[in-house]
Amino acid sequence: MYFLTAKDPNYIVKGSRDPLGMQVIWQAAGRRLIPDLSTVSSSIIDFQIMCIASYYKKELRIEDKAFQSFFNRLEKLMAFVRFQKNPKEGFNGVDRINKLINTPNKTITISDQQEILSNQKAYGVWGKYNRPFSDAGITEISGFHELMKKKIKTVPAFDKMIDRLVRKPVDQNTEFNKSQLQLIYPLIDKPEGDERNLFIKTLLKDNCENSLYKAISENKNLLGMSLYELIENLSLNSASEELNHSLDSIRRTELILSPLNHIFRYLQTKSYWTRFEISVSSAIEQTRTNVDTEGLDISIQELNKFLTLPNVELVLGLANRNEQVSAGRKSVAWMKMNENGLEVNHFEGARSMYDYNPTIHNDNSYFISSYLNIYRQLH
């Protein structure tokens, strides 16, 4: 017979992410190069939807409170449109839209009761794009409103459809003919002309005199490269000292973070390690990198020290770091070293070291993959 008591929420492991507090470190390195994009803001259609919403907010003088409800309806309408235009292209909410559109009805329904995500505001376009969209300053670019007005005029039916969405009282449905949706396709076509230039100027700017953009424009092969390949090739021909410096910080940061992360994840694959097992682990030994930390942040320099220590001390360093990070989250450590060995209590995210090469593989994107994704969609 078992006696179960409720767990004290302060003494269970909370979450499964970032056990070594690495997120703030790689983000800081990435932000020095790419100012506004996030790792999940990588769809140009989502940015186009943000632009359409902002345009109508100003054009129709929609108050803040009413705007949230309008945005929610607009996101649903555009979800039907983008799905019908290209069912293969993904977006958050695609599954429910797929079910809703595949009915015998001739119409689709925009309903305040029918969300396309469990929390559409948080997990949809608004949640993912509001911060990058405003930080990039898209609506502050002079001529934004006129540009959008001109673009929307090319789809005369759209103003009327939006008008129906805006005027509809709370909890009353709006229906649109499925055949109408294709009229809206041009609004989410690949941006051209002024619209394209607007996105290039705001989303593909960088903190190194736009030399990242120039370098990629001159060598399209860079688009298909992994992080380290990209950095190496960029550094070879880059004219910008600043870009080289940012890229080198990113490279050296990742050469420290990624091996330590992999060792931690590898330790999670077993519930117990003797000190001897740790000391003779060739997997841990082979995952070491040798990085010059000159000029890097103090927190990354401290992490790098672990990589210079013998296996047991390295693992102890990681366990201590995890304990500190967990304590900051009012939680308990995932693993604990005692006199005999390492006790592992939390296994989420465990990964073998098979095929891992710390000089080739990276774990963190430094916002560069989002940047490249947006670049591809504009070229």
Add this chain to the structure above:
DNA sequence: ACGTCGATTTCATATGCTCA
């Protein structure tokens, strides 16, 4: 203390691979 933002993990599904 609470709410918002959004990065990361997990999960479900699709696709690929192996071997009978």
Add this chain to the structure above:
DNA sequence: TGAGCATATGAAATCGACGT
């Protein structure tokens, strides 16, 4: 050829950080 397994993909949901 196709069952069964492995891997890839990408959407959903969670939960930490940060700002108010």
